[in-house]
Amino acid sequence: MAMKRNGGSQLYASILVNAIFAMVNYPVVLISTVLAPFSLLIVITFVSHGTLLPVAIAGALIMTMISAGTSMQQDLSHLKNDFKLQDMIVSSPTSALVYLVGMAISEVVYSIPALAVLIVLAAVYVHATLLGIVAMFFVVLIMFVFAVSLGFVLSTLTSDVVQSWAFAGIVSTILSALPPVYYPITYIPLPWQYLAYLSPATYAAEIMQNTVGLTTFSATTILIDWAVIIAVAAVMTYLAVKKAKWRED
Amino acid sequence: MIGIARLTKRYEDGTKALDGVTLRLDKRITTILGRNGAGKTTLIRIMSTQLLPSSGTVTINGLDVVKDVGMVRDIISSIPQEMKVMGIATPYDHVEMYLNARGIPPDEIGALAEKALKDLELWRVRDKSTADLSGGMRRKVFVAMALASKAEVIFLDEPTTGLDPISRDELWKTLRELKRERFIFLTTHYLQEAEALADKIGILEDGKLKAIGTIDELRAKVRYPYSIKVLSDVRMEKPEKGEIIKGIDGHLQIVTTEAEANRISRKLIDKRVRFSMNPITLEDIFYFIVKKPIEEENYGDEEEWW
Ligand SMILES: Nc1ncnc2c1ncn2[C@@H]1O[C@H](COP(=O)(O)OP(=O)(O)OP(=O)(O)O)[C@@H](O)[C@H]1O
Numbered sequence: 152m153a154m155k156r157n158g159g160s161q162l163y164a165s166i167l168v169n170a171i172f173a174m175v176n177y178p179v180v181l182i183s184t185v186l187a188p189f190s191l192l193i194v195i196t197f198v199s200h201g202t203l204l205p206v207a208i209a210g211a212l213i214m215t216m217i218s219a220g221t222s223m224q225q226d227l228s229h230l231k232n233d234f235k236l237q238d239m240i241v242s243s244p245t246s247a248l249v250y251l252v253g254m255a256i257s258e259v260v261y262s263i264p265a266l267a268v269l270i271v272l273a274a275v276y277v278h279a280t281l282l283g284i285v286a287m288f289f290v291v292l293i294m295f296v297f298a299v300s301l302g303f304v305l306s307t308l309t310s311d312v313v314q315s316w317a318f319a320g321i322v323s324t325i326l327s328a329l330p331p332v333y334y335p336i337t338y339i340p341l342p343w344q345y346l347a348y349l350s351p352a353t354y355a356a357e358i359m360q361n362t363v364g365l366t367t368f369s370a371t372t373i374l375i376d377w378a379v380i381i382a383v384a385a386v387m388t389y390l391a392v393k394k395a396k397w398r399e400d
Numbered sequence: 401m402i403g404i405a406r407l408t409k410r411y412e413d414g415t416k417a418l419d420g421v422t423l424r425l426d427k428r429i430t431t432i433l434g435r436n437g438a439g440k441t442t443l444i445r446i447m448s449t450q451l452l453p454s455s456g457t458v459t460i461n462g463l464d465v466v467k468d469v470g471m472v473r474d475i476i477s478s479i480p481q482e483m484k485v486m487g488i489a490t491p492y493d494h495v496e497m498y499l500n501a502r503g504i505p506p507d508e509i510g511a512l513a514e515k516a517l518k519d520l521e522l523w524r525v526r527d528k529s530t531a532d533l534s535g536g537m538r539r540k541v542f543v544a545m546a547l548a549s550k551a552e553v554i555f556l557d558e559p560t561t562g563l564d565p566i567s568r569d570e571l572w573k574t575l576r577e578l579k580r581e582r583f584i585f586l587t588t589h590y591l592q593e594a595e596a597l598a599d600k601i602g603i604l605e606d607g608k609l610k611a612i613g614t615i616d617e618l619r620a621k622v623r624y625p626y627s628i629k630v631l632s633d634v635r636m637e638k639p640e641k642g643e644i645i646k647g648i649d650g651h652l653q654i655v656t657t658e659a660e661a662n663r664i665s666r667k668l669i670d671k672r673v674r675f676s677m678n679p680i681t682l683e684d685i686f687y688f689i690v691k692k693p694i695e696e697e698n699y700g701d702e703e704e705w706w
C-alpha cells in the first residue's frame with residue numbers, strides 16, 4: 152500500500168534542521184554568515200582604491216556559493232557522524248536526492264542575509280546588461296550546484312567529523328585561495344596562472360569579470376569557461392546522486 | 401512478518417559481525433540480547449536498510465530490504481544506538497522535523513507530535529532546548545520521533561540505555577501499548593527489559609543466533625528450574641543432575657533440578673559456604689546459553705567437595 156508522501160515537507164525537514172533551527176535559536180549565526188564573504192571584499196576594495204569593487208562583489212557572490220557547499224559538507228558530516236541523524240533519515244521515505252536538495256536549499260536559506268547585502272551592492276556598483284545579469288545568475292547557480300554536490304559526496308565518505316574538517320580545508324584552499332575570484336587573473340604571475348586553472352572557480356570568475364567589464368576575454372575563452380563549469384557541475388551532480396553512499400556496504 | 405535467512409555480514413576489514421542468522425518473527429515485540437560486539441547493531445542496521453548484507457536475505461512484510469528498499473523505507477522507522485539530540489532544537493522541533501522528513505502532510509503533524517510527546521511525558525518540556533534536557537529525556541525524544549511517525553515497524557537500538565528505572569518503566573509501558581498497532585524490534589543489554597517487554601527474545605553471540613523464543617521456550621533450553629550461585633571461592637563437584645557454569649562475576653553457578661538443588665544447598669550450609677538459590681531467571685539462561693559449561697578439570701577432584 153503506497154502512501155502519499157508530501158515532497159515539500161521532506162525538503163522543509165532539511166531546511167529546519169540545517170538552517171531554521173539555528174537561525175531562530177541562535178541569531179548570532181546570522182551575523183557570522185553576513186560577515187563571511189565581506190572580509191576579502193573589503194580588503195581588495197581598499198587595496199585597489201575602489202577600482203576592483205565591482206569584481207570583488209561578483210567574486211563574493213561566487214565565494215558565498217562555494218562556501219555554502221563547503222559548509223554543507225561539514226553540516227552533513229556533523230549530522231551523519233555526530234548526531235546519527237542521517238541513519239534515521241536513510242531508514243525513512245526520504246531519498247538521498249530529496250535529502251541533498253533539501254540540505255542545499257537550507258544552505259541558501261542560511262546564506263540569504265549575505266546574498267541580500269551582496270545583491271544590493273551589485274545593483275549599486277555593478278553595471279551590467281540584462282544578459283550580463285542573467286549570465287551572472289547562472290554562473291552563481293552552477294557554482295552552487297557544483298559546490299553542494301562536492302560537499303555531499305565528500306560528506307558521505309567521512310566517518311568522523313575530523314576527516315570532514317580536513318576535506319573542508321583542502322577544498323577551500325583549492326576552490327577559494329587559489330583562484331582569482333576577487334581580482335583579475337592577469338594579476339597572477341604566469342606560472343601560477345596555470346595552477347589557478349585547476350580550480351573551477353577560476354573559470355566562473357572569468358565569466359563574471361568579463362560581464363562586469365573589468366577584463367575582456369575572447370569569446371572562445373568565455374565559451375570554454377562555460378563548458379568547463381557546466382561539465383564539472385554535471386559530473387559532480389552525477390557523482391552525488393550515483394556514488395554517494397546512502398546505504399553503506 | 402519479519403523473515404531473516406542465512407544472514408551474514410563481513411565488514412571491509414574482515415570482521416565477521418553476523419554469521420548465518422536465520423529467524424522468523426511474527427510476534428509484536430522482539431528483543432535481541434547480546435554482549436558488546438555480538439552483532440546487534442549490525443543486524444538492526446541491515447534490517448533498517450542502512451547497511452548492505454554480505455549474503456542472505458531480510459524481508460519485512462514480504463518486502464526484501466535490498467530489492468524493495470523504497471517500499472521498506474515507507475513502513476519502517478529506526479533509531480540508531482548512538483543518536484544524539486540537536487542542542488539547537490527543542491523536543492517538539494525534533495518530532496516536527498522527523499515527521500516532515502517522512503513526508504507526513506503538514507496538517508497532521510501537530511496532532512501526531514502532541515500525542516507522542518504526551519505519551520512519553522515530554523510535553524511539559526516540548527519548548528525547552530534539548531541541550532538543557534537530562535540524558536534520559538534526550539533518549540525519550542528519539543523514541544517520541546519514532547512513535548509519532550506512522551511507521552508500522554520500529555527498530556530501536558538500545559533505547560533504554562541511560563534511562564532511570566522509572567523512565568524505563570514508562571517507556572516499557574508505552575512500547576507495550578504500541579505493540580498493539582506496530583511491530584517493534586529492539587536490542588538491549590538488560591535482561592530484565594527483555595523479560596518485561598518481549599513476546600520473543602533472541603540471544604545473539606559472536607554473530608550467531610544462539611537461541612530465539614518466548615521466555616518459556618528459552619527456559620526449556622536450560623532444562624533445569626533452579627540455580628545456585630556459590631559466592632565463596634571453592635571447588636565444586638559435578639552435580640548428579642545439572643551443570644556448572646561460570647556466572648556473571650566469575651563465581652560458579654549450578655543449574656539443576658529441585659531435589660538436587662536441595663541436596664547441594666544442605667551440603668553448602670554444612671560447609672558454611674555462602675550461596676544463593678533461586679528459580680532460574682533470564683539472566684541465568686543468558687549465561688547458560690552464551691557461556692559454555694566450564695571444562696571438566698575446573699571442578700577439581702570428584703572425590704572431594706572443596
Ligand atoms: N564499520 C565497521 N567496520 C568493521 N567492523 C565493525 C564495524 N561496525 C561494527 N564492527 C564490528 O562488528 C562486530 C559487531 O558490532 P555491533 O556494533 O553490531 O555489536 P553490538 O552487538 O551492537 O555491540 P554493542 O552492544 O556494544 O552495541 C564488532 O566486532 C564490531 O567491532
Ligand SMILES: [Mg+2]
Binds near residue numbers: 441481557
Ligand atoms: Mg550496538
